[in-house]
Amino acid sequence: MSEYFSNIKTGAVTIATGMGITLKHFFNAVKRKGDAGVDDADYFRQVDGLCTLQYPREVIPTPVNGRYRLHNNIEDCIGCGQCVRACPISCITMETIKVTNDDLAVCGKTSNGQQKKFWVPVFDIDVAKCMTCGICVSVCPTECLVHTPVSDFSEFDRQNMIYHFGNLTRMEAEAKRRKAAEQQAQAVKEKQAAAAKAAAENGGQQA
Template identity: 40%
Template sequence: MTEYFSDIYRAVSSAMTGMRITFRQMVSPTVTMQYPHVKKQMPDRVRNRLYMNFDDCIGCELCAKACPVDCIDIEVMKAPPTETLGETSTGQKKRIYVTKFDIDIAKCCYCGLCVYPCPTECLKMTDVYEFSEFDRSNLIYNFGTMSPVEIETAKLKVKQYDEEQAAKKAAAAAQAAAAKAAAAAGPAPAAPAPAA
């Protein structure tokens, strides 16, 4: 009979030993954050979603060349010298049309290598980390601001400028060839003096 009561005592004491941690945690304050309502404070130099200030982009393509996974897609066109495209916030003149600037965040490895070579500091990492999507095409961010009509207008301006420059070069080459031909022919022979 004593064995029966000792078994009961061991079972209850074993259960109490196991539940001691549970009971202690039930009365202690919680350490878990209520995530959607309370968000963790991110460090200052965190590398999350990329942000691009398109007004400061000069179209140098250094960020796309530095990207190890090719997630940045840029299309540029050199503007004619007569065209004024404005200035960046640092005072640097824009000389290139940036017709397309897309970043595929699904490919991005958040290394930050694209941020450092940017001379105008228009590309930066933000502390935004909530950007999950159901469709992968929503993870391609289009930062370009030129509409298709503006792109076609820019292409026409560039084409017109190139044609004008080609015509000027051809005219200068023709003028140089004419001057060279005239110099090669030499002066016209003088008429013989009349006999007296």
């Protein structure tokens, strides 16, 4: 019989303790923790207050060293392709077009002064496949490929998860391809002409 009443007492105490904790949080909820954000370093130190975030206006702070959605500063991209080769899941697609000699000034230089020698009409990142390993970022020689603090994103259409960073439109890319092909053909002709001239001169000397 004593055990029976003891169990009732234990249950009542447990319920009262739980309700006390619940009421404490209930009354503390009239206070706000404040807007959470990436720069709010003290967010997790706030114990009391309403903890529900008003998403998407408020977000959980992301660590400074966190690896999240990739971004390519195409103005600094030299089209070397190291990121494409390094990606273990092939989520980066890139196409390049060699810059003709008269277009070097138009193509420009990177922010550190390196001359760009390739147009990059296609630089696509499939973020739905990206596992944020950071290998592509570590091998990028111009540091144009970076992880951003954006960690919370979704789309209704799968194709919208592919981010495009190319620096030419489709029509511009076609024009640059034709121009590069013409320059290459002209270089081949000049090389063949020089070889023929050298052969003729050698033949004349032997005679």
